[in-house]
Amino acid sequence: MTDGLNMSRRIRRTPYTDRVEQVGVRGFSVVNHMLLPKAFQSTIEEDYWHLREHVQVWDVSCQRQVQITGLDAERLVQSMTPRSIAKAKVGDCYYIPIVDQQGGMINDPVMLKIADDQFWLSIADSDVLLYAMGLAIGANLDVEIAEPDVSPLAVQGPKAEDLMVSVFGEGIRDVGFFKYARFEFKGTQQVIARSGYSRQGGFEIYLDDGLLGHDLWDTIWEAGQTFNITPGCPNLIERIEGGLFSYGNEMTRENNPLELGLEKFCTLDGSIDFIGQRALQVIDAKGVDRSIRGLQFDGPRAPTCSVPWPVTVGGHQVGQITSCIWSPRLETNVGLSFIDRGYWDIGQNIQIEMPDNQICRGEIVALPML
Amino acid sequence: MTDGLNMSRRIRRTPYTDRVEQVGVRGFSVVNHMLLPKAFQSTIEEDYWHLREHVQVWDVSCQRQVQITGLDAERLVQSMTPRSIAKAKVGDCYYIPIVDQQGGMINDPVMLKIADDQFWLSIADSDVLLYAMGLAIGANLDVEIAEPDVSPLAVQGPKAEDLMVSVFGEGIRDVGFFKYARFEFKGTQQVIARSGYSRQGGFEIYLDDGLLGHDLWDTIWEAGQTFNITPGCPNLIERIEGGLFSYGNEMTRENNPLELGLEKFCTLDGSIDFIGQRALQVIDAKGVDRSIRGLQFDGPRAPTCSVPWPVTVGGHQVGQITSCIWSPRLETNVGLSFIDRGYWDIGQNIQIEMPDNQICRGEIVALPML
Structure with a gap:
């Protein structure tokens, strides 16, 4: 039906887009004003089988980071989510629903605690940066909010660990699920988390410095030849079977985290302070x-x-x-x-x-x- | 290079998408998480000549409305823009830059004053709703913020006025540039403004109720046959020649309204209160x-x-x-x-x-x- 997505600067390319084009991308979607590859030479069914058996490299740069830094950083992040972040440590990744005053879902990012006074929110498709900035300005909080030049590259599939070890060393095996550590790449230290938008295991490399994008892609691609690597992207068959939800598809601001089955990420006993608490308490008392x-x-x-x-x-x-x-x-x-x-x-x-x-x-x- | 934009619920269809497909749309872009047609059967050069001579109907539903209502509505809108809105009357449309604390452009919507306590911001491609909501929650303002079911349909080109008169009556001629009035359609009252993203003249119908989308499209389409109507979309040749800027292309948060030549929309004498005022005063004093x-x-x-x-x-x-x-x-x-x-x-x-x-x-x- 369509000839393609019309390209312009407004729909941002990523540090990996040149490489993705070289390996034959056939279609894109747009997430956070940025390109997300959606199809390569193979069919979605071939990709599905491959993802379950081998390893794939995915350009998920569109998972932009909202970086919140400052004395009030933890307070601001906590105000945005019903999940308690009080016990989060540097090196932890937390899946956090972000809700509005009615308890409606604004986004469902992964939070990375980078330092005691710095957090990254690795976001789905809505401008969380503008929301956080509005909250901070409105309440006069002592924070800086920015989108750093960080572009996640995902390595997913059962062979992901062995591939990552071959590039970054045995230390990769010690990274726990939803934890991150820093690894050396070309003289820089890069955040690598055991996470990703599939149920087949794998890692996300939060590449900090887009100029290293070609180097990183090429390094993973070359090391991956031994492991039968292909370019890929979030696979619709795999994510539905795995029960992985997509912001904008399964959930919008019309939905609350309790009806999404996220009650384990909702602390509703009044021990934390967040926007939408009263609304979620009412929904919880009534039942969804x-x-x-x-x-x-x-x-x-x-x-x-x-x-x-x-x-x-x-x-x-x-x-x-x-x-x-x-x-x-x-x-x-x-x-x-x-x-x-x-x-x-x-x-x-x-x-x-x-x-x-x-x-x-x-x-x-x-x-x-x- | 691409097979097309992958469709999903996350990238929202509009009340006119069925019709746009029926008349042979060949490509879409994505703005505000919604489809924007970008190409039809003809070339961009044919479209350009046609737009300068005849009339086109454009699905610009992606210009979503951020509706701000309540006692603090005017105060909130004023806080977001360097343009004074103090003298705006119901029926006025104002082009308003929205800037951050550094004076960087967040969006450049058209503001419609709907009532003394209600405004619509007809936005370019960023989630102004989340920003406004953050400001309102942070500062505890007495406002309600919503995205109403309003989907603009543009009628652009030198024959637009005659076509609009044939549908809505002679009253259309009295609508001034960047003014709006309400006109009857199928028993409803709809906002129609003399505005649009071209220099060829025309109108935007802010259709309030997506269920009327097919009716409105069909009505304009049928009346337009006399005027040689075609389906269209913002035309890159025409907008560059006309000096119409595009948020995300010409401007991002890296740019301020003064370097965009928008100084006439910046009141910097301290007589109004808005975010980023100090930053813009410094830039203005130094020169861009x-x-x-x-x-x-x-x-x-x-x-x-x-x-x-x-x-x-x-x-x-x-x-x-x-x-x-x-x-x-x-x-x-x-x-x-x-x-x-x-x-x-x-x-x-x-x-x-x-x-x-x-x-x-x-x-x-x-x-x-x-």
Whole structure:
């Protein structure tokens, strides 16, 4: 339908875009005003199998860092999230929902504690920097807020650890899940975390200095030849099966972290101070009206879902599918949907109203889909 | 190079996207997490000539409205911009730079004063809603901030007025430049402004209720047949010649409104209270170090400029081109660049370093390019 994304300076290239083009990128998306590769020469199904068996390098520079520094840095970050960050140590990565006064999701970044007075928020697709800046100016906080020249490169898949060891040394094995450490690269010290937007294991290199982008890509690419590396990107099949949600797809400001199943990241006992606390306490006391669930359903291979499709039980709408695709492993369509209370049990039969009035039968399944 | 923009719910469709697809859209960009059509069947040069002679309908729903309502609404909006809004009346549209504490551009929306206690900011590509929300929460202001279901449809070109009159009546002729009034459509009252992102004249219909999108598009489309209407979008040739700047292309937070030539929208005498005032006063007292200019240059037809190209004088870099294209009317390449002090006079000879080490000769010209 389209000839492509029209390029301009407004949609920023990354330190790796030249290389991504050289290895045959076929399409991009836009996240945080920056290019995110979305397709290479192979099909999404081939990429899926490859990601589960080998290793891929992903340009995820669009996960921009919001750097908050200063005497009030911890106070500002805590004010933005219901997750207590009081016990976070330098070297920790925390997944933190950011919510508005109604408890609605503004973003769901990974927070890296860089120093006692410095945090990075590795953000999904909304301008958290402007929100944090507004809060800081409005409340006259003692912080500096900036977007540093940091461009994450992800190395994902079961062979990621061995590949990373071959480049950065055995110390890589000691980096715990959702922890980071600093490793030497070309005379610089770079943050490397055991994290990433897949369930296949791997690392994210928070490259600080875009001028090193070609060097880093080339180093990973060359070392990766032994491990059957390919260029890749977040894989829709893998992330749906893995129950990894996408800001803007599964969640918007219309959704709160409790209905997203993030209650373990919500401290609602009044022991911390954050925006939206009262709203979340009310929702928690009442119980949520809907909850996110995995779905599987028959029928033809699902097309791309750019408009939510109704999920019904007995002709009554109980949800809407926000992401779905055919899984070649499970040999069924897989999707994610909020489902209303009363219909959200695992095993519940449902129907999906796809475009062209096609009705598909399915059921609610546990996440992740094993 | 690309197969297209990957579609997902995160990149929102508009009330007109179905229709835009029916009339053969060939590419999209993404602005404010929403689709902006960027190409149809015809070439950008055909579109350019057509826009100057006839009338086009543009889906500019991505110009989202940040609606600020409440006792402190005017105070909050004023705090965000160096332009005094004290004399704005209901029915006025104001182009307002929004700047940070350093005077850097955060956005450059059109403000519509909807009521004494309600404003719409019709924004370029950054999440002003989150910034305003942060300011309001931080300073505990009495405002509500929301993104209403308002999706602008632009009607641009010299025949726009006659077309709009044929749909909405003679009252359209009384709407002044950068003013709006309300007109009846299908039993609703809709805001229509004499404005738009071209120099060819026209209107923007701020359709309030996405469910009316198909009706509005069809009504304009059918009435437009008499006027040789085509689907269109902001035209790069026309906007460069017209000196219309694009947030993210010509300006980022690295730029201040004074170097953008927006001093007439900056009240720096202390009579109003806004964020960044001290920084702009310092810049104003010192004089700006660079200023935005139009350029024309020879050589082959310029390719798309997604990485800024150096502008040099005698081997010394004095600027960088942020947008450029071949003008079939002026029969030369046209572009926009900040130019350092000392080199910014009209008629200054310059060189452009295009990709592949191609050097083109050119000069600085007045804007708009007549």
